[in-house]
Amino acid sequence: MSDRDWVSDQKDQSVSERIAAEALIVDVDGFEGPLDLLLTLSRTQKVDLRRISVLQLAEQYLLFVNKAKALRIELAADYLVMAAWLAYLKSRLLLPPDPSDEGPSAEDLAAHLAFQLERLQAMREAAARLMARDQKGRDFFARGLPEEVQRSRKVVYSASLIDLMRAYARIRTKDEFRPFVMDRHDVYTMEQALDRMRGLLGYAGEWSDLESWMPEGWDRAPMRRRSSMAAHFAAILEMAKRGQIQIRQGETFAPIQIRRKEGE
Amino acid sequence: MTEPQEQSLFDAPPIAEQERMVEAILFASTEPLSVADLARRMPHGCDPAEAIAYLRRRYEGRGVRLVRVGDAWAFRTAPDLGHLMQKEVVENRKLSRAAIETLAIIAYHQPVTRAEIEEIRGVAVSRGTIDQLIEMEWIRFGRRRMTPGRPVTFVVTEIFLDHFGLESARDLPGLKDLRAAGLLDNRPLPGAALSSDEDEDQTGQSELFED
């Protein structure tokens, strides 16, 4: 932007344009952000957006913001951020460029703002053209009486040969799997022993060997005897813990003796 | 008062255009429309009945037809294409465990009675399971067993063999094959297993091949 532009810009800003800019204040809520406001302000320049005077636009915007402040209209923060940026841009445009200054030139920044405005304007026009197109349900129509597509559900069951073989193997080897299952026949559980001992507790007034308490049929075959002995031993430990009986053993591997606890 | 009528008669669109109009209106309408309905929506001076006649001829033999519904007209799919209006959703499901076990027993022991299946599985076989397998055409009724009560037997079908890629039920792998294939990972109890393998031969597989 040359100096001559600046002078002409100053001159161009007629009274009527100032009034127009002020009139916008009333409508501040109607703007969709600072870019929208700038785009509206730019129209007062009555030039192609590509030839817009960004300096003049910045001044119009700052004027608008000052007016709003004077009228105590609260402006959203982004309007103020834009104002600060435009004030900076304005000063950069007015001052001769500082050769030591790094970064973008004032002209670059101004050109970018012009680009943003032009792009927003282009999108507005595109939106208008889009909405002006023939629209479904307004200008052209879909079938009004669609015919129902009947969905029929067909279930197909499938199985592979492997499935079949596995199933058969599963059935045929049920017996062979038995060794893997605990054979309950020769097992006396602690619960069983506990139940049994509870019922017999009344008879245990005197010390007596645990072995003599083994149930009938569980005292001969070695596997059964071991199982029932282990179960009963666990049961008396539990009962001792509850304070129902007393246990004693003369020495290691000596017979274990039990007696009902007094008062029980 | 007659002037506008006359004028609009004059302005009535050509019949080809009226045909387009009727076509569009009937296409978009949510219900069949009578000639009067059409006339009300078309420019003055139009002759919907004539346009319909043309349109109907145009759609003769097409995929959709212009049909009369009472006093009204509507587009409808040609009846011979009705089958296209059906979308078959095929749902693939795995056979239930009960079904596949029953099927396996029938395949390995056929012909086999229901009581025998139950004995082998150790569980009652539901009517539904048998029905399902029959419906799938994987099993069918075999000959009646010549024992008291003459119970029916079940055998597998050609469709079953085809599905599983077997030439005959004899090709079904035996327990030994299953074990070799790693499908059985338990060791047979010494002496116990071999005898149970033997009865495979006894359970009537031979009978199947007699018919």
Added chain:
Amino acid sequence: MTEPQEQSLFDAPPIAEQERMVEAILFASTEPLSVADLARRMPHGCDPAEAIAYLRRRYEGRGVRLVRVGDAWAFRTAPDLGHLMQKEVVENRKLSRAAIETLAIIAYHQPVTRAEIEEIRGVAVSRGTIDQLIEMEWIRFGRRRMTPGRPVTFVVTEIFLDHFGLESARDLPGLKDLRAAGLLDNRPLPGAALSSDEDEDQTGQSELFED
């Protein structure tokens, strides 16, 4: 197992018959259907794409037309007859100016991130605007942008194309001119972080033309 397939290839109905089938299926549907949709409902060996080409020519200049919507096809009434269809008009919800602009930006710049929409409009996009457009099924989420934060992008849908009678997003009015004028570029503020330059290649309708 391949035999029935081969046989049906042999038996594919003549193209005139396929044309009737496509006509019936598309006529019956309100939604556009893809060639794959059609193929699924037609006998094996049919070529719906070829049938569509014939059918489209047949309906040229008629009251209803066969139109392309993205990858799909649908019958729609000719737009010049819209005035006859007053009774069928469904009042559309009025879109706000913000929503219309946002929609246009998404259509012309897609795939586009929310930050980019805000940059173009110079104002924050309200959650409600995006929600409304998504609810109308005019926009949907696109791929995430491969930039820090991996922001989601928005693209327009087939329902959008259908509504505005567009064959594809490439057919948006004035798209070429806008691109030529550089107005679809994502030009960063001079001096702003250069890293944002990188995603320039990814943005914008350029992607649409790669495929």
